[in-house]
Amino acid sequence: MSSSQLLLRFSLILLSVYGADGFENFVASRCVFNSTELPDIELIESYYYNKLEFIRFNSTVGRFVGYTPLGMMNADRWNNGEELPIRKGQVESYCQHNIKNWYNNILGKTAKPYMTLSSVSPPGGKHTAMLMCSVYDFYPKQISVTWLRDGHPITSEVTSTDELEDGDWYYQIHSHLEYTPRSGERISCMVEHPSLQTPMVKDWDASLPESDRNKIAIGASGLVLGLVLCLAGFIYYKKKSRGRILVPNH
The missing domain is CATH 3.10.320.10 (Class II Histocompatibility Antigen, M Beta Chain; Chain B, domain 1)
Known part of the structure; x- marks a missing residue:
């Protein structure tokens, strides 16, 4: 420092x-x-x-x-x-x-940051995608946030906020990357901070955003639960039908 x-x-x-x-x-x-x-x-x-x-x-x-x-x-x-x-x-x-x-x-006291990587809507421009790397709850204020493509630093189309005070001695920072996805590439966010012995690196998983994956998991769980309840109701109905005595009409 x-x-x-x-x-x-x-x-x-x-x-x-x-x-x-x-x-x-x-x-x-x-x-x-x-x-x-x-x-x-x-x-x-x-x-x-x-x-x-x-x-x-x-x-x-x-x-x-x-x-x-x-x-x-x-x-x-x-x-x-x-x-x-x-x-x-x-x-x-x-x-x-x-x-x-x-x-x-x-x-000399430090607090380790934690980071999230998410996809956000890009502004109108030549790029089709935008990622946001958010880093929270770190101390002291000095920090470095770097974007990597296949392990190499990206210097263009990057915007970052200043270190923002949380009001409780901790800080947060947000960095945005506008880019056009390429097949097979690996996009990562790297954080360097005095509290870390080695840089913290998080790779972007372009398969599905975490929020979408959570929605799918919740929907699938609800569907399975509905099927189980329907099956239980059908079994109960069949059992009750077998025990019923039919009286002929005169």
Whole structure:
């Protein structure tokens, strides 16, 4: 997973002080990172008064910066005092320490996807068929969905959605392939994800869609049940007929 694929941020401190007259002063510290290495970690500490940020420390900038007269006065004082080396040291002692815990206990966790392959109605065009490969319930977000024809990647006539949030930390994605069926070919959908040791590949069975096969199975079961009930009724009728006594008419 490349550093450009993962950019995370979390707040480590949030201190709020409320005055009796309703004014608010607070400090928010956060770490922005894409790995556990120090060069990839940034500490940002912002000071606010009544929703106005008046001073900030940014470890990438390497000093405090003031945005108001009061902020500039304190920035100059802190940059030339003990506050600056303390903040610089917190990039390692504060951010990196917590980030390693996140990677070990949270960010390293994965959820394997499951996939379905189905036939959908193609839009008006030169192709006569369209397949949809749907992948559900995977985590983290990064995933690769590839179409294959006889084991070789297909790059044209493919459209895919972005990774869609389910709202429960899981994701889903859908990819469509427009194609003209050829005799003897094998169309497959391949999924690659950090949770999988090997790619997940599903071949398309063009014989009958699963929904149609289910309908046929249900219909056949109903037919057999109807025949059994008719046969049972016929046997019961024959038995009752044999035991009936006929009285001649005078």
